[in-house]
Amino acid sequence: MSQHRQLAAIMFTDIEGYSALMQHNEQQAITLKNRHRQVLQDQHKHCNGHIVQYYGDGTLSIFQSAVEAVECALAMQQAFRQEPKVPVRIGLHMGDVIFDDEQLFGDGVNIASRIESLGVPGSVLLSDRVQEEIVNHPEFKTYSVGRYHLKNIARRVEVFALDHEGLVKPAPYSLKGKTEEAEGRNRQGLRTFSKLPPKSIAVLPLVNMSNDPEQQYFGDGVAEEIINSLSNLKDLKVAGRTSSFQFSGRNIDLREVGEKLGVSTVLEGSVRKQGNRLRITIQLIKVEDGFHLWSEKYDRSMDDIFAIQDEIANAITEKMKVTLMEKSRNRIKKPTTKNTEAYELYLKGRFYVNRRGASIITGIKYLQQAIKLDPGFALAHTGYADANLMAGLYGLLPPKQVMYKAKESAEQALKLDPSLCEPYCSLGTYYCYEWNKKEAEKNFLKSIELNPRYAQAHLWYGLNYLTWMKGDFARAEEHGRIAIKLEPLSAISYGIYAQILHTAGKFEEALATCKAGLELDASSFLCRLYEGYSYLFLKQYDEAVQIFEQLMKLSNKHNFSHGGLIMAYCKMGNYEKGRLLLEDLKARSLKEYIVCTVIGIAASWVNENLDEAFKYLEKGYREHDPMLLSLKYEHWVPDTLRADPRYQALLDKMDAPEKLPA
Structure with missing residues (x-):
């Protein structure tokens, strides 16, 4: 049998969940498999690809050109994303292979296979070698999803994903597949290292x-x-x-x-x-x-x-x-300060704010004390500004009570030290809640200019301004990915990136991002919350209810999880259960602070008459409720509410900048 070596672009594809589908619905599985093969054959013919092997629900193929291989993968995945959708993983690598009439093997084949195993259905993953080949082709948009030790591969491989409209775009460092458990051990058991920045x-x-x-x-x-x-x-x-x-x-x-x-x-x-x-x-x-x-x-x-x-x-x-x-x-x-007591209080404040949840309130108290001891302590002012913004955003305290305090402290911090990036980020967030687009963007961009490595600025700019105010989802996702690259082990970064994806309607990607965040921190409130929302809008209602009920217990019935549970029951058609939960939420609002927008949206799902919903939304407008920002683009706003003339009137009022009362 003749053999020869050649340099080739190698493609692996695989239908996710095919075996389980065969057991559940054999006819549907066969239909998807046939569609997979038809699209594969059509696009390979168009892009000069050669299908080497069909195996079960997957394929192995080669191309003489990396550009043609990527072009083929992109066209295939865009076709698979159309109805009836086929959940396909695609991995590409460029390398030396050994080829005969029946088989293809070699390290290049192994790497391509490992990359496909990392894939998320709807995405196209490329090795760093393929990326090098297409870097001068502007028709292809890519971004790094991290560097991985692939199983039985000595070097650490950087993996890229196509960043095109309609494709699933996995979060950086979130991929799971055939990776080397011993991370980089070669056959002699010695550690191998990819080159790390010396500085x-x-x-x-x-x-x-x-x-x-x-x-x-x-x-x-x-x-x-x-x-x-x-x-x-x-x-x-x-x-x-x-x-x-x-x-x-x-x-x-x-x-x-x-x-x-x-x-x-x-x-x-x-x-x-x-x-x-x-x-x-x-x-x-x-x-x-x-x-x-x-x-x-x-x-x-x-x-x-x-x-x-x-x-x-x-x-x-x-x-x-x-x-x-x-x-x-x-x-x-x-x-920073010469007052050691103020400094200790500042450290305590930051410690509790970083823990998130109700600990933010404890952090605010310590930061207040630090500022009282040293009013010229710039970092204490920045911490106090952020803590108050978070308390308002997460529904811990009424926004009127905390938002203006955040603005005052951020401005004072800049008077004391204009070189700080954090206060500009705080002011950008504050101006979002004044609905002042011009001032919001100006401050966010100044924060990023002063310190491009400040992950929080990328996250808050991406979510509050680009996503909720502008609806510029592509740029928002870009900043979300930058933040994850800067903070690859931060569940908060994954949670906020999931919010951006969810608002953009990319529920599968949002779900995968939440799961990646929960692997870093199983108690992450944001990741768990948007895991529930993602299941909800993927119409996996039982899973959504289970998540929200679990979150209600873990978060002491936080109003965001309460509202999500109401929505889930209504989506399932159980309006009676939703109505009972709504009455409980309104009763709680008489004794504790509950976000007005949460009640208003919940009421719009439960009741055909929207008067009550708009009563709470108007109250939220008067209080400058931060959650109102989500009304324009988020998917939890029901069509009945959007169709009501009062909905557009409310958005029109928010488009006109209005100062938050001091």
């Missing part, structure tokens, strides 16, 4: 060595301040706080930290705080070989905490051989 670092939370476990806020806070300080250096890649802190309290493998966060060094250490005395121990370690580049021990008083942080930041920049501009050096050495 890159992750700062882990300092381990609390004090007798009091409540002192953990201090170790977290000191680490966060070092991250903020180092983030001002343009030449240094600093892993995001949320992703770095995923390794808190774990017996970690520093190589795992380096690979997952894409950094070559890790700063770790411990802190012991007894009264006014501190002992901080720090080590800067190379992840590849565990070599200690630098270590130091500080036995000081609390009064020296700012000097210690400056020393650490400057020592790191020296060891990392980062060329500092004078402006960056000044930013590192700039003190």
